[in-house]
Amino acid sequence: MLPLPRMKSFRANLFWRHFASYFVLILIPVMAASVLTHVLVVRMIEEDARKLSDIVMSRFTEQANTEIQSLRTNMINMLNTSNIRTLLKEAGSLSDGSHRSEMIQSLREQLVKLQSSELVSKAYLVFANHDLIIDGDMYTNKGYYFNIRYPLDSREQALFSTDLEGKKMMGFSEPQGSDLPVLMSYPFNTVSPEVYLVVNLNQSMLQQLIHVEQDWVAGTAIVGTDGRVLSRSGAMTEVDLASLPLQPDNRSASFNVAENKAVSLVPSHFDDAWSYLSMIDMQTLMKPAHITRLVCWGFLFFFVLIGSIVSYHLSRRIYTPVMEIKEGLKARGSEEERLHAGDNDFDVIKRYSKLIVSENEQLSQLVSGMMPIVHEHFIARILQGQYRDALSIETYAREISFPYSRKAARTVLCIALHYEVEYEQLSESSKSFLMAELKERIRGLVPASLWLCQTKPDTLACVIHQDPFLQLHPEEEADLVKLALQLYANYFKATIGIGSTVQTVEELHLSYEHAVSLLQRRRLHSGVEICSPSTSPESQRFDSFLTVQEVNRMLNQCKTREYDKVLQSAFAILEEGVRLNATAVQVKQLCADILNTWIRAAEAERKDFNVPFYAGLFDKLNRCMTIDEVNNLFRDIHAFLFPAPEAAEDTGPGKFSGILDYIHQHYDQELSIEHFAASLNMSVGHFSRTFKEQVGEKYVEYIARYRLMKAKEMLLETDLRIDDIAEKVGYWGRNSFIRVFRKYEGITPAKYRALHQ
Secondary structure, eight states: OOOOHHHHHHHHHHHHHHHHHHHIIIIIIHHHHHIIIIIIIIHHHHHHHHHHHHHHHHHHHHHHHHHHHHHHHHHHHHHHHHHHHHHHHHHHHTTTHHHHHHHHHHHHHHHHHHHSTTHHHHEEEEEEEEOOOSSSSSSOOEEEEEEESSSOOOOOOOOOHSSSSSSOOEEEOOOOOTEEEEEEETTTTOOOOOOOEEEEEEEHHHHHHHHOOOOTEEEEEEEESOOOEEEEESSSHHHHHHSOOOOOOOOOOOEEEEOOOOOOOOOOOSSEEEEEEEEEEHHHHHHHHHHHHHHHHHHHHHHHHHHHHHHHHHOOOOOHHHOOOOOOGGGGGGGGHHHHOOSSHHHHHHHHHHHHHHHHHHHHHHHHHHHHHHHHHHHHHHHTSSSSSSHHHHHHHHHTOOOOEEEEEEEEEEEEEOOHHHHTOOHHHHHHHHHHHHHHHHHHHHSSSSEEEEEETTTTEEEEETTTTTOOOHHHHHHHHHHHHHHHHTTEEEEEEEEEEEGGGGGGHHHHHHHHHHHGGGGSSSOOOOOOTTTTGGGSOOOOOOHHHHHHHHHHHHHHHHHHHHHHHHHHHHHHHHHTTHHHHHHHHHHHHHHHHHHHHHHHHOOOOOOHHHHHHHHHHHHOOOOHHHHHHHHHHHHHOOOOOOOOOOOOOOHHHHHHHHHHHHHTSOHHHHHHHHHHHOOOHHHHHHHHHHHHHHHHHHHHHHHHHHHHHHHHHHOHHHHHHHHHOOOSSHHHHHHHHHHSSSSHHHHHHHHHO
């Protein structure tokens, strides 16, 4: 090897020789191309960027003008085609005839049609010389409307009253919450109008309308000649609007550039007093030009760097292994000094090898800790039939180091776990520890070798290897597993299915399928039940369906209001099934027939068929695991479907207080007006009128407002999803909850949560 000084000198000379050749042949043409690109291409991009800004702004203003002009045309057509003038003539006579009602109904239908637009959240008519307001839902006086129906505070009412003066042709009022009122007077050409058509624009929809989906548009707004901002979208703030170089009296389109911002001001077509304003981020708009400029310089720098690297690489040809090892150890931080202790390069390599071995041992320990989980997953896939041939099982077992004997007598015990309420209340960590503890107890009680795995969340499979020395029968081993399961009776009930005994590991899925099929023989017992092939089903002679005579007897008892006999008949049928040792499947089929018969009888009188509620009853029936649970469920269903007749009671405020208390406590449940009316021996119509007189609000609206009050508390105080909140306040679906929430609050639940948090 040459001495170090001579080598450095050689590398320097070689480096500059190669770099000079590279500079002449490659770098000079690259520099010329970069300069040409910078002069021509960048200027073309800048000009195209400005043209793109003009095109986007013209399309944006055209779309917004079309929507607002369409709304203005609809408002004018509504006032022209309506019979408001005739209604004004009859309003002075205070008549309440059918003709006046028909005119008001016609106006309401036109208002509903007007507010069908997504831009309109509400439309109503305000009569200037009469105490009358008409909207799509009702007509009433101004005090009730602005205090109860559409509440405004005193400041908003004062500002709104000021705007309801003089001639208005689509005049914009002050915002009211999330709405922006737009006013139009009628008759059109008078300074003392008699009627004002008020259309509340949805601010969020208006913002979406003027929003431009371009990253170089910092924000858009609709501004007036007096500097008033009608609506704005994007990141533009009031400070930005105040600092922009605007000329409010200039009605021609303009494009002003100030520092890194540009302002585009386009006059509107719907009103000369308003203009469309867009604030453009020039850096973003000109980003392609800047990128092209940077690419040119980067391209040049890249070639310089490549030339330097190639020249340096050609000047350095020999590297020793020790140098590569030392360079690789630089990234190890504090360990580098310990590894480089000493001058012997062999010692450095030796220490580095020991470090690699130590890290591999730690990784091996980590993998070993995960192997039991991998083995359980492998066993579960064998039982479910995903691996059915000996070759694939052997291959995968070798990859995960799973020891097994291919030919051996094995029996699968399938354990179906039926979880109790106490188990559902546990955390996921507690459930995992509980399941691990159960597996350890089973391994401790069963003397034979076994495999355990969960094939489903509620199914535990136990593969028992038959020991020729112990000579235990599968039923005896199932009894030992039963002892372990009985210790956890507070958390779940269990049923054990004993599969057939197979001789090879690839046949285990047959034993598992057999064990699963035997679980259908489970009966409604409270303890752990074992279903084995030797226990023949004795309930085959049991009929799991009601006879025609039994159905007719129950229906006749309901017609004669002998409700106690209906319940006793059901209990007698169930007791017969238990006496005949019927399976749980057969008993539940019979219970489903009984429940169907009860529902038919109840609906024949009540006429309030509720599919979700009755479906819930069948779901509760399927979850019952013992005959006592079935009997208790039938008692509750019987008490609800066939309530005992009550004597006539007082229907005064005290009685309705009890109903209100019940609503407050059970607002998350089905609250049928027929149920409350029947409890007071009233018709539905009489109950509805009396409820409104006593409470001051309709029954449906009272329940809706109370549920929305609870929903708003959950929206602000919890992180529950909209679907979960809808279920907790008594709505069956997300869409119905959002529709009612928007009707009373004017916005969706998600927007309400975002605005108040």
